[in-house]
Amino acid sequence: MTKQNLVIFFDEKLYSIKPMKEYFNLNKKDRNAILLLGLIILSVALVKFFVFPLLSNNDVALKVDKINLSQKEISEPKSEIENRESEGTIIENKINSSVTEITIEKPFDPNTYSFEDWQKTGLPDKFCKTISHFQEKGGKFRKPEDLKKVWGMRDEWYEKIAPFVQINSIEKSKTESFATATNHYTPKKKSIIELNTADSLQLDSLPLIGMKTANRIIKYRNLLGGFYAIEQLKEVWGLKDSVLLVNANRIRIDNNLIKKINANTATIDEMKKHPYLHYNKAAAIFNYRKNHGNYKSINDLMNTKMFTEEDLKKIEPYLGF
Numbered sequence: 001m002t003k004q005n006l007v008i009f010f011d012e013k014l015y016s017i018k019p020m021k022e023y024f025n026l027n028k029k030d031r032n033a034i035l036l037l038g039l040i041i042l043s044v045a046l047v048k049f050f051v052f053p054l055l056s057n058n059d060v061a062l063k064v065d066k067i068n069l070s071q072k073e074i075s076e077p078k079s080e081i082e083n084r085e086s087e088g089t090i091i092e093n094k095i096n097s098s099v100t101e102i103t104i105e106k107p108f109d110p111n112t113y114s115f116e117d118w119q120k121t122g123l124p125d126k127f128c129k130t131i132s133h134f135q136e137k138g139g140k141f142r143k144p145e146d147l148k149k150v151w152g153m154r155d156e157w158y159e160k161i162a163p164f165v166q167i168n169s170i171e172k173s174k175t176e177s178f179a180t181a182t183n184h185y186t187p188k189k190k191s192i193i194e195l196n197t198a199d200s201l202q203l204d205s206l207p208l209i210g211m212k213t214a215n216r217i218i219k220y221r222n223l224l225g226g227f228y229a230i231e232q233l234k235e236v237w238g239l240k241d242s243v244l245l246v247n248a249n250r251i252r253i254d255n256n257l258i259k260k261i262n263a264n265t266a267t268i269d270e271m272k273k274h275p276y277l278h279y280n281k282a283a284a285i286f287n288y289r290k291n292h293g294n295y296k297s298i299n300d301l302m303n304t305k306m307f308t309e310e311d312l313k314k315i316e317p318y319l320g321f
Helices: 003-024 028-075 078-100 115-120 125-136 144-149 155-164 169-184 200-204 211-224 230-235 241-247 268-272 278-292 298-304 309-318
Strands: none
Touching: 115 125, 144 155, 200 211, 211 230, 230 241, 268 278, 278 298, 298 309
16 A cells, blocks of 8 residues: 555545534533533432432431330320210309309399499309490380390309399389479470570570571571561461461561562662562662652552462562652
């Protein structure tokens, strides 16, 4: 083989194994990934061979302790169990006896009992507060069975309390309150007042007329300019016919005290404020006077075509000419 052929041979060999090197030529990122994978595999192996055996040993120990405990309970003498049960029964009896030990020596009315009185019976403080709160809110006992309606009342408590319950204060209190109200009742004195000058206190002194009604009467009287008949009180809001019947002999009216409106000088605004005129009639009076001159009598208002004979009778005491 010549030298030239040898060189060609080695070049071909080198060329043929050159691609294999590329598989082992790793960059920095690949090397870090392989290192991380190795650390993970190593961690798993350590956990498997060192941690798991410790956990399994603990489980076995726990199971052994449970078995020993159950065997101890089985082998425990029956007398000890009975002693424990008896101790629990004694404690429970003490609790029950301390709660239900009720002492009542004489009959009583529960409607007159205070919180301290209920405490003296031996009932629990919590229940005493409940029944006292019930009474403070206006609760009444009309018969012994009503005690059962109080929240927290037990049957055994009621059986000890019921024989001593005597309720008689409700009917008595009603009778006393009625007697007290009767004794303190002072009927309004019969007096005659003048309706156009009376103040609210004088009107309030009349039967069936309170302060609110008295103020409404005065307000309406000011709008009218005064009353000329007792029947006009029917026009006051809220005043019933029975008030007129009762007070017919207690009221007098002085027509000379009525404030009149001068039909020949008053403006529309002045006249429309009167309850018997309003705007349309006030404007008719003003416009007719403006076109035809002053009025001489109440009958001249008929020429405005806005008044009936009944209207004139109502408004006549309030107009001047």
